[in-house]
Amino acid sequence: MQAHVLENQVLRYRSFGDPRKVLTLESSPLKPGPEHVLRVEMIYAPVNPSDLIPMTGAYSHLITLPMIAGYEGVGRVISAPPGMTRMLGRRVLPLRGAGTWQRYVDCDPAIAVPVPDDIPDTLAARAYINPLSAVCMLRNWPVCDRRIAVTGAGSSIAALLAQWAQADGAANVSGIYRSPQRRTWLEDLGVGPVSENDPASIEACARQADIVFDSVGGTLGSAILSAMRPGTEFVSYGLLSGQPVLPSPGARAAHRRFHLRDVLRNLSTPAWQESFSPLWPRLRAAKMPGVEIFPVEFWRDALDAFHTPGRRQKPLLEFNGVVA
Numbered sequence: 001m002q003a004h005v006l007e008n009q010v011l012r013y014r015s016f017g018d019p020r021k022v023l024t025l026e027s028s029p030l031k032p033g034p035e036h037v038l039r040v041e042m043i044y045a046p047v048n049p050s051d052l053i054p055m056t057g058a059y060s061h062l063i064t065l066p067m068i069a070g071y072e073g074v075g076r077v078i079s080a081p082p083g084m085t086r087m088l089g090r091r092v093l094p095l096r097g098a099g100t101w102q103r104y105v106d107c108d109p110a111i112a113v114p115v116p117d118d119i120p121d122t123l124a125a126r127a128y129i130n131p132l133s134a135v136c137m138l139r140n141w142p143v144c145d146r147r148i149a150v151t152g153a154g155s156s157i158a159a160l161l162a163q164w165a166q167a168d169g170a171a172n173v174s175g176i177y178r179s180p181q182r183r184t185w186l187e188d189l190g191v192g193p194v195s196e197n198d199p200a201s202i203e204a205c206a207r208q209a210d211i212v213f214d215s216v217g218g219t220l221g222s223a224i225l226s227a228m229r230p231g232t233e234f235v236s237y238g239l240l241s242g243q244p245v246l247p248s249p250g251a252r253a254a255h256r257r258f259h260l261r262d263v264l265r266n267l268s269t270p271a272w273q274e275s276f277s278p279l280w281p282r283l284r285a286a287k288m289p290g291v292e293i294f295p296v297e298f299w300r301d302a303l304d305a306f307h308t309p310g311r312r313q314k315p316l317l318e319f320n321g322v323v324a
């Protein structure tokens with residue numbers, strides 16, 4: 001009898017540019033994996049700015065093409081090396097190896113992160129890039145008794161930073177948002193909403209802040225940096241505007257930068273695994289945006305949903321709902 005050959009489905013890019021133009025969904029028979037890896041059948045992977053920005057060529061010096069897209073997600077182990085068969089059927093985050101925007105991911109068992117049973121798939125899929133970055137930033141720049149502002153306040157990571165800053169004892173948290181739909185969401189989180197279209201309130205917010213976590217850059221980030229007081233800190237960690245923060249010779253705040261990859265570079269494997277222990281309880285208690293699920297064939301719709309201002313849901317690609 002002939003063995004059933006599984007098909008892998010892979011979202012890959014072979015050149016840099018607009019993700020809608022450079023990504024292609026490819027199907028090919030799944031080859032046997034190396035013996036020492038976990039083979040994971042993906043369930044969900046989110047669409048994050050962190051996935052799309054590299055496709056545009058922003059980090060072309062770090063990427064060798066062709067490249068499978070996707071930096072996080074959750075799946076179930078379908079094959080394991082001898083001696084690790086206890087992992088079969090377990091949900092893991094198959095991170096820091098092959099791209100996660102494919103149906104089957106082979107990953108290093110030492111790096112795969114086991115998911116606690118009570119964490120839903122839709123939360124596990126988003127448990128890495130934003131939560132770990134938020135926790136690392138709050139560790140690098142402690143917020144207790146300090147006045148905090150976050151820009152890009154409609155984003156998932158800003159919501160986590162705001163909630164966890166409050167939990168860590170921040171004196172207050174302001175959220176500078178782009179889309180008006182965000183106002184109520186921010187108020188519900190106990191965050192003071194400030195519109196990106198209100199320069200006077202932005203300046204007032206920047207003047208009172210001790211630490212600003214900025215994911216927008218460009219004109220907004222530059223205006224905030226130049227309005228901040230001496231002894232304060234402005235942390236750049238994203239460029240949602242597509243523009244860097246302009247050099248501001250008169251700036252009195254210290255301009256810091258954060259990138260998760262710098263943290264990972266110096267992390268031992270045990271420290272990597274250990275860094276998830278404090279994340280799970282925080283994630284259980286966090287308010288997160290909902291999700292909208294797209295079978296991988298509808299990846300273009302997922303990208304369109306991603307780009308819709310004011311969206312209330314994080315688009316997730318679904319892999320195991322598909323008949324290969």
Ligand SMILES: NC(=O)c1ccc[n+]([C@@H]2O[C@H](COP(=O)([O-])OP(=O)(O)OC[C@H]3O[C@@H](n4cnc5c(N)ncnc54)[C@H](OP(=O)(O)O)[C@@H]3O)[C@@H](O)[C@H]2O)c1
Nearest residue numbers: 049133154155156157178179237238240241259260309310
């Ligand atoms: N440095 C790091 O290591 C690191 C790690 C994690 C994340 N990040 C960065 O964090 C940012 C957010 O990521 P995420 O996954 O949380 O995003 P997300 O949940 O997908 O949210 C994106 C939201 O950002 C807002 N936005 C988009 N363009 C904007 C602009 N020009 N001005 C203001 N707001 C804008 C939109 O809010 P509205 O819908 O309200 O308009 C959009 O819904 C990205 O820049 C990402 O690269 C960096």
